[in-house]
Amino acid sequence: MSAAPLLLAENLSRYYGRHRAIEAFSLRLNVGEVLGLLGPNGAGKTTTLNLLSGGLAPSGGRVEIDGIDLLERPLQAKQRLGYLPENPPLYDDLSIDEYLRYCARLHGLRRAEVPEAMKRAKQRTALDKAGRALIGTLSKGFRQRVGIAQALIHQPPLIILDEPTVGLDPLQIKEIRALISELRNEHAVILSTHILAEVQTVCDRVCILDRGRPVYSDSLARLAAFANTWRVTFSNPPDAHTLGRVAGISGVRSLGEGRFLLQAKTDAGSADALVQAACMNGWKLRELCLQQDSLEQIFLRVLHADGQEEATA
């Protein structure tokens, strides 16, 4: 309809006293996108999701869901939001059906709409046959699914899942991932995790947090380009400009101390040309490797680079 994204976060920050939980977090997200929020424990993932879901008020910045300001009109904004916290918010003494009915009513569904919504949510999370089971007796995987069903029941455009696959067995993880891929068709999904493979399988975009700051934010498609990146080290480095003119190199990024990241046009041949140039010009090539950037590497590199920055600062 309008150009406004479904979720807009601008410059969000939250402090606990002087401790920085998250700072300068900005995000635009549209329906059909799945964003992975990645970071080590304590990086501020949960705080960020809490800010986006209205559980915490930000120290600064703003959040809009579907063009509605979360702070000024929280009720309308939350109507468009499904949230699964780290621990699914369940009542052990209710049955799945009773619980989902309550959730549906809490989200403003009318009595007549409830059975339909419950059926749909249970179907999606494969809980169809378990409706009468007591939540307190469920296994971890089932509890997680009930938690997800709760986030889906009012069909919100935006779904936020905090570590949805933690503590599940591989089969259950696979199911949940399949579910998330399915959700992408009609919803925007944000999920936090510290499992890198998860982001690679289900997400289109990734945002990496470290110690309360977003340190990397890009699409996964863009990451694929990294696969054609060489990482080289010279003892006697040329300047970046010279390096850029070597055949087959389309981009150069200097990392300092003779280390470079080279963007290659084609990965065959380009190394030859590079090695040749290095030999002829006496750059003393010490290291040459194909940067097959999995998220893991980006993750470590980003964290590492950040650590160094702070050490030198």
Place this chain on the structure above:
Amino acid sequence: MILVIARHELRRLFYSPLAWSILALVQLILAFLFLTAVQNYIDNVMPKLAGMANAPGVVSLVLTPFFLWAGVIMLGITPILTMRGFSEEYQTGSMALLIAAPLSVSEIVLGKYFGLVAFLSVMIAMITLMPLSLSLGTSLDWGHLQAQILGLFLLTASFAAAGLYISSLTRQPALAAVGGFGFLLLLFVFYVAGTAQGTQSQLFVYISHFSHYLPFLRGEFSTRALAYYLLFALTFLGLTIRQLDNQRLPR
């Protein structure tokens, strides 16, 4: 929305063995007290009153102490019912459901409060069955009895508001129960201290919720006391809303 939460709270109370045991226990204790009072009335009091003009009725002589006891027992058990209010939700993480849902904080607090009050009303209704049983054998002063029931209801409802506030302060239900009980007991002690010979204090008597319960026990419908209980409940509900709001804000 408030009703949805209230109904949910009430239902969950009845799912827990705790609420059932409390209902049973209160009924047992009060039944015993009731029986003793009635027996005492029949054996000792009635013969003395025979032939006296304008003798005090059975409501004053049997039911006034009975309702006083009921009030004291409520002081002990309301905190146990309110302790789950918010503490348990914090602890299990289910509070997140309410917070992420499109609800205002006032709706959450009022919903919980009305759920509790509904449960307490059930309890009071069950307690009231005992005095009603007297109507089989004698004629009761209905106005007096109504005032006593209303008084007990207001007293208990004010306990519930205070207990709910205290449970919004802590993640530990046990601490909420102890805190709530301590607070209510303190107000009771204010009354004891305020009326004692050496330490008389009108202020203490006024602050204490028990001093406002007495007019109802005497069969008066006191608007002053009514206003006190309403203010008391509103104050603590307001504080609870504030407390929940504050948890979201940055410090």
